[in-house]
Amino acid sequence: MRLRIGLVAILLAAALALLTMQVRLPDRREVGPIGSLILSWIGPAHSALSSAGNSASSLWRLYREIGKLRAENTRLREEVERLVRESALLREQAQATQRLEALLEIRKQLPGRVLGARVVGRDATRWFDVILVDRGERDGVRRNAPVVSTGGVVGRVLHAGAATSQVLLITDPRSAAGVLLQQSREAGVVQGQGQSLLRLKYISRGQEIVVGEAVVTSGLSSVFPRGLPVGSVESVVREQGAAYQEALVRPAASLNRLEEVLILLDGGPRR
Amino acid sequence: MTAAALRISLLAGLIAAAGALDAALVSRLLPYGPPDLALLVVVSLAMRHGLLPGAVAGAVAGYLRDLVTGGPLGVFVTAYLLAGVLIGLFAPLANQRHPYLVAGAAIPATLLHHFSAWAVVTATGLAPVAGLAALGAAAVAAPLNAVLARPADAAVGAIDALIFRRHPARIIGRGVIR
Numbered sequence: 001m002r003l004r005i006g007l008v009a010i011l012l013a014a015a016l017a018l019l020t021m022q023v024r025l026p027d028r029r030e031v032g033p034i035g036s037l038i039l040s041w042i043g044p045a046h047s048a049l050s051s052a053g054n055s056a057s058s059l060w061r062l063y064r065e066i067g068k069l070r071a072e073n074t075r076l077r078e079e080v081e082r083l084v085r086e087s088a089l090l091r092e093q094a095q096a097t098q099r100l101e102a103l104l105e106i107r108k109q110l111p112g113r114v115l116g117a118r119v120v121g122r123d124a125t126r127w128f129d130v131i132l133v134d135r136g137e138r139d140g141v142r143r144n145a146p147v148v149s150t151g152g153v154v155g156r157v158l159h160a161g162a163a164t165s166q167v168l169l170i171t172d173p174r175s176a177a178g179v180l181l182q183q184s185r186e187a188g189v190v191q192g193q194g195q196s197l198l199r200l201k202y203i204s205r206g207q208e209i210v211v212g213e214a215v216v217t218s219g220l221s222s223v224f225p226r227g228l229p230v231g232s233v234e235s236v237v238r239e240q241g242a243a244y245q246e247a248l249v250r251p252a253a254s255l256n257r258l259e260e261v262l263i264l265l266d267g268g269p270r271r
Numbered sequence: 272m273t274a275a276a277l278r279i280s281l282l283a284g285l286i287a288a289a290g291a292l293d294a295a296l297v298s299r300l301l302p303y304g305p306p307d308l309a310l311l312v313v314v315s316l317a318m319r320h321g322l323l324p325g326a327v328a329g330a331v332a333g334y335l336r337d338l339v340t341g342g343p344l345g346v347f348v349t350a351y352l353l354a355g356v357l358i359g360l361f362a363p364l365a366n367q368r369h370p371y372l373v374a375g376a377a378i379p380a381t382l383l384h385h386f387s388a389w390a391v392v393t394a395t396g397l398a399p400v401a402g403l404a405a406l407g408a409a410a411v412a413a414p415l416n417a418v419l420a421r422p423a424d425a426a427v428g429a430i431d432a433l434i435f436r437r438h439p440a441r442i443i444g445r446g447v448i449r
Binding site for chain 2: 008009012014016018020021025028030031038039040042046049050052053056057060165
């Protein structure tokens with residue numbers, strides 16, 4: 001045991017001596033030939049390990065970068081989704097504004113009090129051409145009040161509830177209105193067929209109907225005031241032996257895409 | 272090759288490999304308070320074989336570390352040597368079969384190693400090393416060394432077992448082979 005302790009003491013003394021000697025050197029370091037030899041051995045291994053370390057560091061950085069990119073990607077996706085939602089909302093609002101501006105323009109030309117209403121429902125079966133609007137009796141809406149849109153005549157109020165009303169579209173078979181061919185001033189009646197086109201009836205056979213001619217309300221019925229656009233002639237129907245000729249009329253209003261309408265509270269014919 | 276020569280070669284190779292791993296990899300991955308694999312080999316040798324092998328292993332590990340780090344030779348020789356001596360002195364008192372023996376020994380060895388290196392550098396005026404920073408690095412390194420002590424000890428144990436299998440009639444140390 002003493003020998004061991006003695007050897008350890010010698011080792012310690014040698015270490016301190018080495019340290020003292022090195023500290024006294026000008027560069028404070030001198031590895032000597034043995035140190036140089038060892039360094040030449042371990043140098044390549046050190047380089048290889050260092051390269052491996054660099055690769056490991058690169059992989060680690062890449063891994064961390066991927067994590068950051070993933071988080072950034074998620075954030076950007078959410079941002080894009082939010083912007084897409086906002087964009088759609090703004091586009092919707094812009095379109096609504098355009099529609100409302102057009103309605104406002106129409107409203108200036110209409111007689112009496114006019115009430116704007118939003119279309120809130122439609123017969124899901126499409127068997128009946130009826131829409132539901134968000135205005136009712138408490139807003140002054142009454143049965144048979146004319147309803148128009150930016151294009152022209154939409155229909156009339158079929159039933160006025162307290163807060164909502166049902167509007168019978170002019171395409172419904174129960175719907176009919178007195179009209180005039182705008183150019184020839186020939187009077188007739190348009191009636192719904194449950195389809196997209198209206199049937200113009202009771203035009204005298206001697207009168208030539210021009211395809212594309214505008215059809216407006218005549219004011220002769222008790223519902224619609226005079227001069228509201230109803231549609232335009234799509235085709236003429238002449239049946240052999242019939243007393244009158246008929247025509248198919250395309251409604252001026254886009255009845256399948258109604259979103260806002262105007263209800264004429266003081267409706268009825270204007271003489 | 273004799274058993275002693277083979278053992279010395281393998282252990283020197285292990286210390287050199289541990290030192291190279293420390294310098295090239297470990298210190299890069301953990302810049303502040305990295306674990307010290309060479310020190311763990313020294314601790315394991317000191318625990319298994321006692322004072323003198325621990326001291327010699329410490330001197331060799333320190334010398335290699337000094338060579339690699341570029342500082343004056345002797346700084347880490349002293350620090351590793353002291354750590355090996357400390358563990359080697361207390362090794363006979365410890366229960367060699369305790370599973371956490373090496374991990375437990377790694378903590379005081381790390382603290383002593385850090386303190387002695389700091390003391391040497393400060394006393395000789397080699398570099399301005401803040402004591403608090405050195406203490407922090409030691410506090411970080413000690414538990415990491417405790418965690419890695421068993422794998423390092425297993426490597427030393429594998430070399431011992433190899434020597435024992437090749438030369439079963441020779442006594443290769445006074446410690447036990449775990």
